[in-house]
Amino acid sequence: MKKNNTVSLQEYNTFGVAASTPLFVEIKSSLALQEKLKDEAFKDALILGGGSNILFLADLSKPVIKISIPGIRIINETEQIAVVSAGAGVVWHDLVMWCVANNLGGIENLSLIPGLVGAAPIQNIGAYGVELSDVFYDALCINRKTGESRIFNVKDCDFGYRDSAFKNDLKDAYVVTAVRLALTKKNHNLKTNYGNVKETLAQMGITKPNIEDISKAVVQIRTNKLPDPKKLGNAGSFFKNPIVPKGECARLLLQYPNMPHYHIDSNFDKIPAGWLIEQAGFKGLKKGKVGMHDKQALVLVNYGTLYGKLLWKHAKLVMEGVEKKFGISLEPEVNLIR
Ligand code: EPU
Numbered sequence: 568m569k570k571n572n573t574v575s576l577q578e579y580n581t582f583g584v585a586a587s588t589p590l591f592v593e594i595k596s597s598l599a600l601q602e603k604l605k606d607e608a609f610k611d612a613l614i615l616g617g618g619s620n621i622l623f624l625a626d627l628s629k630p631v632i633k634i635s636i637p638g639i640r641i642i643n644e645t646e647q648i649a650v651v652s653a654g655a656g657v658v659w660h661d662l663v664m665w666c667v668a669n670n671l672g673g674i675e676n677l678s679l680i681p682g683l684v685g686a687a688p689i690q691n692i693g694a695y696g697v698e699l700s701d702v703f704y705d706a707l708c709i710n711r712k713t714g715e716s717r718i719f720n721v722k723d724c725d726f727g728y729r730d731s732a733f734k735n736d737l738k739d740a741y742v743v744t745a746v747r748l749a750l751t752k753k754n755h756n757l758k759t760n761y762g763n764v765k766e767t768l769a770q771m772g773i774t775k776p777n778i779e780d781i782s783k784a785v786v787q788i789r790t791n792k793l794p795d796p797k798k799l800g801n802a803g804s805f806f807k808n809p810i811v812p813k814g815e816c817a818r819l820l821l822q823y824p825n826m827p828h829y830h831i832d833s834n835f836d837k838i839p840a841g842w843l844i845e846q847a848g849f850k851g852l853k854k855g856k857v858g859m860h861d862k863q864a865l866v867l868v869n870y871g872t873l874y875g876k877l878l879w880k881h882a883k884l885v886m887e888g889v890e891k892k893f894g895i896s897l898e899p900e901v902n903l904i905r
Pocket of ligand 1: 693694695696762802803804805806807808827839840841842843845850862863864865900
């Protein structure tokens with residue numbers, strides 16, 4: 568929608584907040600992207616995917632390039648592995664469904680993660696014991712300055728927990744146009760140990776799950792816990808789960824013996840931010856038109872404001888509350904666009 572010569576971004580962000588851009592273009596191929604990047608007017612453009620991990624704090628002064636590059640296909644296969652290529656504009660869950668339908672294993676635990684394929688490597692999406700990096704083959708990217716294409720392998724991406732080189736050294740340097748995954752054709756490596764995946768499968772009456780069963784279980788868990796952005800604006804987990812030195816975790820455990828925590832390596836543990844936020848009293852608490860979700864405290868929910876900055880104000884209140892109670896600083900997982 569165009570208003571006063573600006574384009575509304577409200578339908579392009581899953582928080583559903585109002586923000587506008589002076590210039591907006593939708594791109595359907597990497598060639599078209601290369602052309603657009605030559606255009607001086609789009610030099611500093613914001614690259615937008617599904618808008619599911621973004622919070623607009625104000626109207627934008629820069630242009631927006633929305634990536635809608637389609638296509639899913641197998642580009643290479645052996646008896647055991649198929650390499651699947653997906654355009655950056657493919658809806659991530661559609662890719663998962665395509666792989667499950669074609670009996671290609673590896674991303675079934677990542678069912679129903681909102682967003683598009685192009686964003687998946689940026690934050691190394693993960694859920695239920697699987698991260699994109701586990702199945703990542705490579706990504707086709709375009710250098711924003713030179714327009715040259717480059718292939719990034721796993722090493723180049725430097726993946727971490729909700730992290731990659733695209734968020735650090737290479738921030739804003741490249742645009743992902745396609746992602747290729749190495750998936751199993753048989754003897755799938757099923758991961759059912761995380762959270763209540765096993766329990767949910769048992770409730771479904773399944774004792775010997777296949778990848779489709781796991782996908783269904785994950786969809787069920789997510790649907791029960793996470794609000795549907797079409798009904799309630801949100802961007803999934805708003806914060807990262809903090810990774811703290813083991814000593815700090817031990818100190819907190821003395822005071823809160825029931826605090827859930829996960830071993831990361833010999834130096835660090837991870838504490839679920841949802842637990843910290845719940846204990847700090849913010850779970851299900853609504854302040855005006857914003858609040859933390861009542862079924863998963865890690866999800867910041869928009870109950871009807873048009874102002875991204877009100878959501879951010881609430882997030883900061885939550886951060887302060889957690890810092891005060893536990894001495895831990897939460898870090899947003901969602902990208903703030905000022
Ligand atoms: N918890 C609470 N209260 C809450 C929520 C969680 O006490 O309100 C505690 C519980 O002990 C629970 C633990 O936190 O067992 C972990 O909760 P959950 O399994 O829901 O996972 P999470 O750590 O909160 C992460 C991802 C999610 C992903 C799930 C499942 C991050 C930031 N979030 O959440 O990803 O779906 O694991 O694997 O790592 C997303 O990134 O948008 C997202 C939804």
